[in-house]
Amino acid sequence: MKFKPYVFLKYIILSSTLFIIFCGSNIVSQSTESELKAVFIEKIVSYIKWPNESDVGEELVIGVYKNADFYRVLTRIYKNREISGKRVVIKYLTDVEDVSNVSLVHFSDLSKTELLEVLIKIIDKPILTFGDKKGYSEYGVHVNFYTKNDFIRFELNTESLKRTGFYVNPVLIDLSKK
Numbered sequence: 001m002k003f004k005p006y007v008f009l010k011y012i013i014l015s016s017t018l019f020i021i022f023c024g025s026n027i028v029s030q031s032t033e034s035e036l037k038a039v040f041i042e043k044i045v046s047y048i049k050w051p052n053e054s055d056v057g058e059e060l061v062i063g064v065y066k067n068a069d070f071y072r073v074l075t076r077i078y079k080n081r082e083i084s085g086k087r088v089v090i091k092y093l094t095d096v097e098d099v100s101n102v103s104l105v106h107f108s109d110l111s112k113t114e115l116l117e118v119l120i121k122i123i124d125k126p127i128l129t130f131g132d133k134k135g136y137s138e139y140g141v142h143v144n145f146y147t148k149n150d151f152i153r154f155e156l157n158t159e160s161l162k163r164t165g166f167y168v169n170p171v172l173i174d175l176s177k178k
Contacts (some may be wrong), residue, residue, distance in 0.1 A: 033147075038073050046083070059088070061101070070108065105122070106129075110133070131143070131145070131163070
């Protein structure tokens with residue numbers, strides 16, 4: 001697959017424009033924000049390579065840890081869809097032991113203690129981590145969403161990504177928070 005560096009940027013601009021048009025105000029509904037984050041996950045994943053592609057297999061298993069609302073959004077959006085040529089399977093996770101059985105895991109609204117407990121469990125595993133709370137990237141979450149000036153943005157913990165063996169396309173690094 002030929003790398004197209006500006007496709008992601010165009011998508012972000014288009015999504016942001018549509019977001020402004022349809023929202024029309026500074027108040028963002030939770031479902032709209034969750035839907036945008038769900039789509040951003042797909043785009044971000046397309047710019048990241050697992051340390052060993054066979055670790056992912058034929059399915060990209062996305063775990064949503066203790067967030068039923070986001071689980072429902074992902075399930076609706078990714079029903080019968082693929083990301084990077086892999087069938088998407090969404091799992092709702094409530095136990096730290098379950099986190100080891102996914103390709104990607106999303107956290108939101110966990111305490112520092114609970115987040116660190118989960119991250120320690122998967123520190124040596126090729127599991128891409130996404131967060132949704134200020135400060136998560138400082139604790140080792142690979143990709144963290146945040147809101148700035150009513151726009152959804154993301155930051156990368158490049159050190160954590162390198163340590164776990166993920167390759168990140170430089171275009172994605174440029175698009176993330178520095």
